[in-house]
Amino acid sequence: MKKEKREKLKIWQKTYLLTLALFLFCICAVVFSLAGYSNRKNIYSELDSSSAEEYYIASSYIRDTENAQSNEYRDNLVRAYVKHYRGEGILLCFFEKNSDGQVVRSTAAASSFPADTVFPDESPVLAKIDGKKHIIITDEREDFRLVYARDVSFLDDELRSLIVTFAIVALAVSLILAFALYFILRKLSLPLEQLRSTAERISSGERGLRADEEKGGAEVVSLGVSFNRMLDTVDSQIDELEANAAEKQRLVDNMAHELRTPLTVIHGYAEYMTMSDQSEEERLDMLGAIVSESERLKNLSEVLLDGAWLRRSSPSCERVALDDVISECCRRYENKAKEKGVALICAMCSLSVRADALLLSVLLSNLIDNAVKATPSGGRVSVAAGKEEDGCVCLGVSDTGRGIGKEELLHITEPFFRVDKARSRAEGGTGLGLSLCRDICASFGADMRFSSVLGEGTQVKIIFLGEKL
Amino acid sequence: MAKILIVEDEKNIRELLKKNLSTVGHICTTTGDGRDAKSILSDDPGFDLLIFDVMLPGNDGFELLDFAKTTISPPPPVIFVTAKTSLDDRLRGLRYGADDYIMKPFEILELIARVDVVLRRYGKSANVEQFDDISIDFVSRKVLRGGVEVPLKPKEYALLEVLVRNRNFALSRDKLLSLVWGYDYEGDERTVDVHIQQLRMKLGLHNRIKTVYKIGYRFEM
Numbered sequence: 078m079k080k081e082k083r084e085k086l087k088i089w090q091k092t093y094l095l096t097l098a099l100f101l102f103c104i105c106a107v108v109f110s111l112a113g114y115s116n117r118k119n120i121y122s123e124l125d126s127s128s129a130e131e132y133y134i135a136s137s138y139i140r141d142t143e144n145a146q147s148n149e150y151r152d153n154l155v156r157a158y159v160k161h162y163r164g165e166g167i168l169l170c171f172f173e174k175n176s177d178g179q180v181v182r183s184t185a186a187a188s189s190f191p192a193d194t195v196f197p198d199e200s201p202v203l204a205k206i207d208g209k210k211h212i213i214i215t216d217e218r219e220d221f222r223l224v225y226a227r228d229v230s231f232l233d234d235e236l237r238s239l240i241v242t243f244a245i246v247a248l249a250v251s252l253i254l255a256f257a258l259y260f261i262l263r264k265l266s267l268p269l270e271q272l273r274s275t276a277e278r279i280s281s282g283e284r285g286l287r288a289d290e291e292k293g294g295a296e297v298v299s300l301g302v303s304f305n306r307m308l309d310t311v312d313s314q315i316d317e318l319e320a321n322a323a324e325k326q327r328l329v330d331n332m333a334h335e336l337r338t339p340l341t342v343i344h345g346y347a348e349y350m351t352m353s354d355q356s357e358e359e360r361l362d363m364l365g366a367i368v369s370e371s372e373r374l375k376n377l378s379e380v381l382l383d384g385a386w387l388r389r390s391s392p393s394c395e396r397v398a399l400d401d402v403i404s405e406c407c408r409r410y411e412n413k414a415k416e417k418g419v420a421l422i423c424a425m426c427s428l429s430v431r432a433d434a435l436l437l438s439v440l441l442s443n444l445i446d447n448a449v450k451a452t453p454s455g456g457r458v459s460v461a462a463g464k465e466e467d468g469c470v471c472l473g474v475s476d477t478g479r480g481i482g483k484e485e486l487l488h489i490t491e492p493f494f495r496v497d498k499a500r501s502r503a504e505g506g507t508g509l510g511l512s513l514c515r516d517i518c519a520s521f522g523a524d525m526r527f528s529s530v531l532g533e534g535t536q537v538k539i540i541f542l543g544e545k546l
Numbered sequence: 547m548a549k550i551l552i553v554e555d556e557k558n559i560r561e562l563l564k565k566n567l568s569t570v571g572h573i574c575t576t577t578g579d580g581r582d583a584k585s586i587l588s589d590d591p592g593f594d595l596l597i598f599d600v601m602l603p604g605n606d607g608f609e610l611l612d613f614a615k616t617t618i619s620p621p622p623p624v625i626f627v628t629a630k631t632s633l634d635d636r637l638r639g640l641r642y643g644a645d646d647y648i649m650k651p652f653e654i655l656e657l658i659a660r661v662d663v664v665l666r667r668y669g670k671s672a673n674v675e676q677f678d679d680i681s682i683d684f685v686s687r688k689v690l691r692g693g694v695e696v697p698l699k700p701k702e703y704a705l706l707e708v709l710v711r712n713r714n715f716a717l718s719r720d721k722l723l724s725l726v727w728g729y730d731y732e733g734d735e736r737t738v739d740v741h742i743q744q745l746r747m748k749l750g751l752h753n754r755i756k757t758v759y760k761i762g763y764r765f766e767m
Contacts, residue, residue, distance in 0.1 A: 330630060334601070337629035338556055341651035345562040348654050351761065352715045353569055366558045499555055499603040 089266035093258055101251055108243040116236045120212075123229050124201055127212045131225040134162065134169070135216050138223070155187045163189040168206065170196075172222035180222055188224075196224055203229075268293025272301060284312060324491060331493030331508055334500050335377055339370035380509045384492070384516055394521065397437060398429045399462040399472060406441045407460060410449055418454030421445070424461035428470050430541045432521040440517045443510045444474040444537050451478030451535065465540055475536040481529040489527065490515040547672065548594035548665050552576045553583040553610065554627065555602055559650070563597065563627070566654050567661065569714045571767070579603065580610055591618045594670040595661065600628040600639065608642055615643060623664045627652070655721070658712055675710055677767055680749055682710065689749065696748050701726060705741050709755065709765035718762040738763075 138158060145151050155171045162169050170188035172180045190196075191207055200215040209230035216223040268289075275288050287308060288301040346363040349355075355363070407423040414421040430437075441460070448458040456477040465471050481489065481496060488494045492512040500508070518525045522543045529535040550567055554560040555578045564574045575593075577583050580602040587593070596614055600607035607626055615621040623645040628635070631649045639647045645664045648657060665671040675682045681690040687703055689696050698706070704726045709717070717725075719735040727733065742763055746752050756764050 330632070333631065334629040337631075337650045338559070341629075342556075342558040342562065344651045345559070345566075345654070349562065349565060352654060352717070353764075354714070366561075370558065497603065498606070499601045 087266065089262040093262050096258060097251070097255055100254060101247075104247040104251065108240065108247055112236060112239050112243060115239060116232060119232050119235065120203070120229065123227070123232065124212055127214060127225065127227045128201070130167070130227070131214045131216055131223065134158065134225065135218060135223050138171075138221075139218070152187075159187060159189045166228050168211070168224075168226035170224040172224070174218075174220050174222065190224070190226065265294070268297040268301075272297065272304065276304070279308065284315075324488070327488075327494065328492055331495065331500070335493060335508070336374070339374045339377075342370040343367050343374075377509070380513060384509070384513050394431045394433065396429050397432050397434045399470075400425055400427070402434065402437050402441055403460050403462065403472075406438060406445055409442060410445050414449050414458065417449065417452075419449055419452045420457045421449070422457060422459040424459065426462040428462050428464075430470055430521075431543065432523075432541075436517045436520065440514050440539070441472070441474070443514050447510065448474050448476035448478065448535070448537075451480075452476045453478065456534075470541045471538050472541075473536060473538040475534060477534040480531040480533055480535055481527070482531055486527055486529060490525070548572050548661075548670055549592060550574045550595045550597060550661075551583065551586060551593045552597045553580065553602065553607075554578065554597075554599040556599075559599075559627075563657070566657055570658055570712060571714075572661070580606070583610055584613055587614060587618065593622050594668075595665060596622055596624045597627055597661075598624060600626050600630055600635075608639075611643055623668050623670075625660065625664060654715065655712060655717075655725075658715075662711060677754070678750070680751075682706070691749055698748065699744075702741055702744055702748075705738075706745055706749075709763065710767075713765045713767045716758040716761040716764040720762075722762065 138154070141154055142151055145154070159169050159171070168189045170190050172187075173182055175181050194206065197204060197213055197215070200213070202213045202215075204211060204213055206213075206226060209228055210233055211226040212229050214225040216225065271292065272288050275286060279286050287305045290298060290301045290305065292298070293301070346367050350360060350363055403423050403425075407421055410421060445458065445460060452458055458474065458476045458478075460472075460474050462470065462472045485496050489496075490511045493508040494512075495508040515525060518539060521541070524540045524542055526538045526540065527535065550572050552560060552563050552567075552574055554563060554576070557578065560576050560578060564576050567574050575586065577586060583598075587596075598607040598610050602610070607628070611624050611626075614624060624643070625646045625648060626639045626644045627648045627650065628639070629650045636647050636649075645667070646660050648660055662671060673683065673685050675684070679692045681693075683689075684707065689698055689703065689706070705722065708722065708725050719738045722738050723731060723733070723735060727737070742755060746755055751765075754766055756766055758764050
């Protein structure tokens with residue numbers, strides 16, 4: 078992990094540096110070629126004007142020596158020319174030629190060049206004289222050779238100052254570019270950075286957070302959208318897992334209570350009776366409690382085993398007349414309902430289903446028992462069979478009892494679930510009844526549906542999905 | 547001899563707790579309902595210890611704990627008794643402010659010992675026990691008979707203390723051996739018999755320390 082983190086440049090940083098480098102490179106190339114070009118042009122222009130000037134000097138000299146009387150006159154003239162032009166910064170050297178065209182001599186006075194100058198063979202030529210750049214033109218005439226040199230070192234200076242100027246301008250522009258580009262690119266990459274920090278926050282626990290789907294370029298926006306979709310999926314999976322885990326924990330807690338309570342009584346009383354004295358009456362009371370708690374454990378284990386057995390085996394399937402089941406179960410609870418002052422009403426019908434008669438009877442009994450328990454004196458419990466809208470046979474128990482809350486309804490068929498969180502024994506059982514009912518329904522392909530209103534009553538319907546009329 | 551309120555909705559368990567604690571001399575009031583408990587506490591704030599089940603109809607034990615600790619001054623100690631034994635539940639109970647947490651099912655001796663410890667912590671346990679002409683000082687571990695100190699060997703004193711603190715309960719030799727001499731003791735149960743004899747003789751407790759047939763010994767008071 079550490080290696081990857083070691084300074085991987087971000088995209089925008091890379092873009093920035095590359096753009097800047099490219100720009101600087103281009104600017105330097107342009108500056109140098111422009112300067113070079115300008116310099117060359119200048120040199121050519123100087124060359125032109127130098128040529129013209131040299132021609133003029135040579136022509137003047139010829140004109141002036143046309144009517145020359147003596148050598149002395151010529152020497153003086155030469156000296157005058159040299160001196161005059163030297164004042165204008167131009168070096169001249171006159172070479173006399175004899176009648177064969179050979180160079181004969183040049184006097185010191187006929188030259189304003191430095192003494193150790195080596196004259197070039199070609200013309201024109203750029204050469205340094207006394208460290209300064211000069212254009213040197215060698216003009217061969219009939220009687221003389223004129224070497225002309227003009228100081229063009231100023232061109233070099235101009236070039237240098239041009240380059241410096243260009244360089245400064247380039248630098249200034251680069252700096253401006255550097256700033257501007259930095260901010261522009263930063264701003265462009267901001268949405269990405271935000272996305273990253275959102276992800277960071279979510280991973281450290283802020284679950285409801287989502288990425289902003291509006292900001293940024295097209296790619297960033299579509300990344301944000303996908304990102305959010307992924308989070309939604311993950312969130313719903315987490316919720317599901319948490320719900321499952323909570324259900325398992327509830328199951329364990331409730332089972333624990335159902336087992337530990339009778340065990341505490343049995344163990345506690347037995348231990349007490351061995352360790353202390355008590356009256357005969359007390360002893361009988363305690364023994365009675367031990368017996369009844371043992372029975373509770375026995376019943377509990379039987380229901381648990383029934384449930385386990387049911388899940389493993391496929392019960393018998395025969396044609397069962399619903400009438401028979403209804404009347405049998407109602408008969409069983411007739412007295413209990415009457416004692417409580419609850420009216421138990423059974424409606425007859427002529428429907429039948431394929432199911433295990435015994436299991437169906439257990440199922441219906443459980444539902445009727447719950448209904449009677451939940452209904453106060455003066456209330457009503459009705460048992461009836463009929464047809465659903467889609468033609469399926471259904472068997473239902475409804476009561477005018479205390480009802481079940483929406484939250485509770487979600488968990489009601491979980492094993493050991495009790496609406497009464499204290500799990501008191503007075504009105505309720507172990508909480509396994511409805512889970513067993515659910516298993517029984519599953520075994521003959523029926524669906525069990527609840528609807529309830531707190532304070533008004535509950536309806537439970539068993540819908541035999543395989544039986545259509 | 548503490549005044550204890552027991553709140554537990556299972557009748558049998560309620561009775562069990564009451565019997566056990568009464569036997570060793572505590573005075574117990576019981577109720578099966580959280581609301582009832584609140585009104586009892588409001589009328590009589592003089593309880594030395596409160597024992598609650600965590601799962602009660604109406605209110606739950608935590609609510610009751612809050613009530614007791616905030617409305618009574620000074621707040622009395624509270625012990626939770628419950629079938630919820632997961633680590634999370636235990637931690638929750640203790641962190642919430644309970645002074646101890648007993649899990650069901652429990653053993654009589656454990657219940658008595660835990661109640662004792664909590665009472666001692668709160669200074670509601672007597673430092674001196676007196677009966678007949680005997681006076682036992684639990685703090686200095688000295689026993690006086692008729693005002694005169696009776697020298698007892700350390701194990702003799704320890705045995706006496708165990709018997710007195712668990713009075714009226716018959717304790718087996720095996721149990722006495724492990725409580726007084728420790729689980730690792732390789733000795734004989736007859737060691738217990740010998741020490742009992744010594745106690746009886748030195749302190750004249752022939753009528754107090756009774757031999758219980760087939761079980762062990764019981765200190766009666």
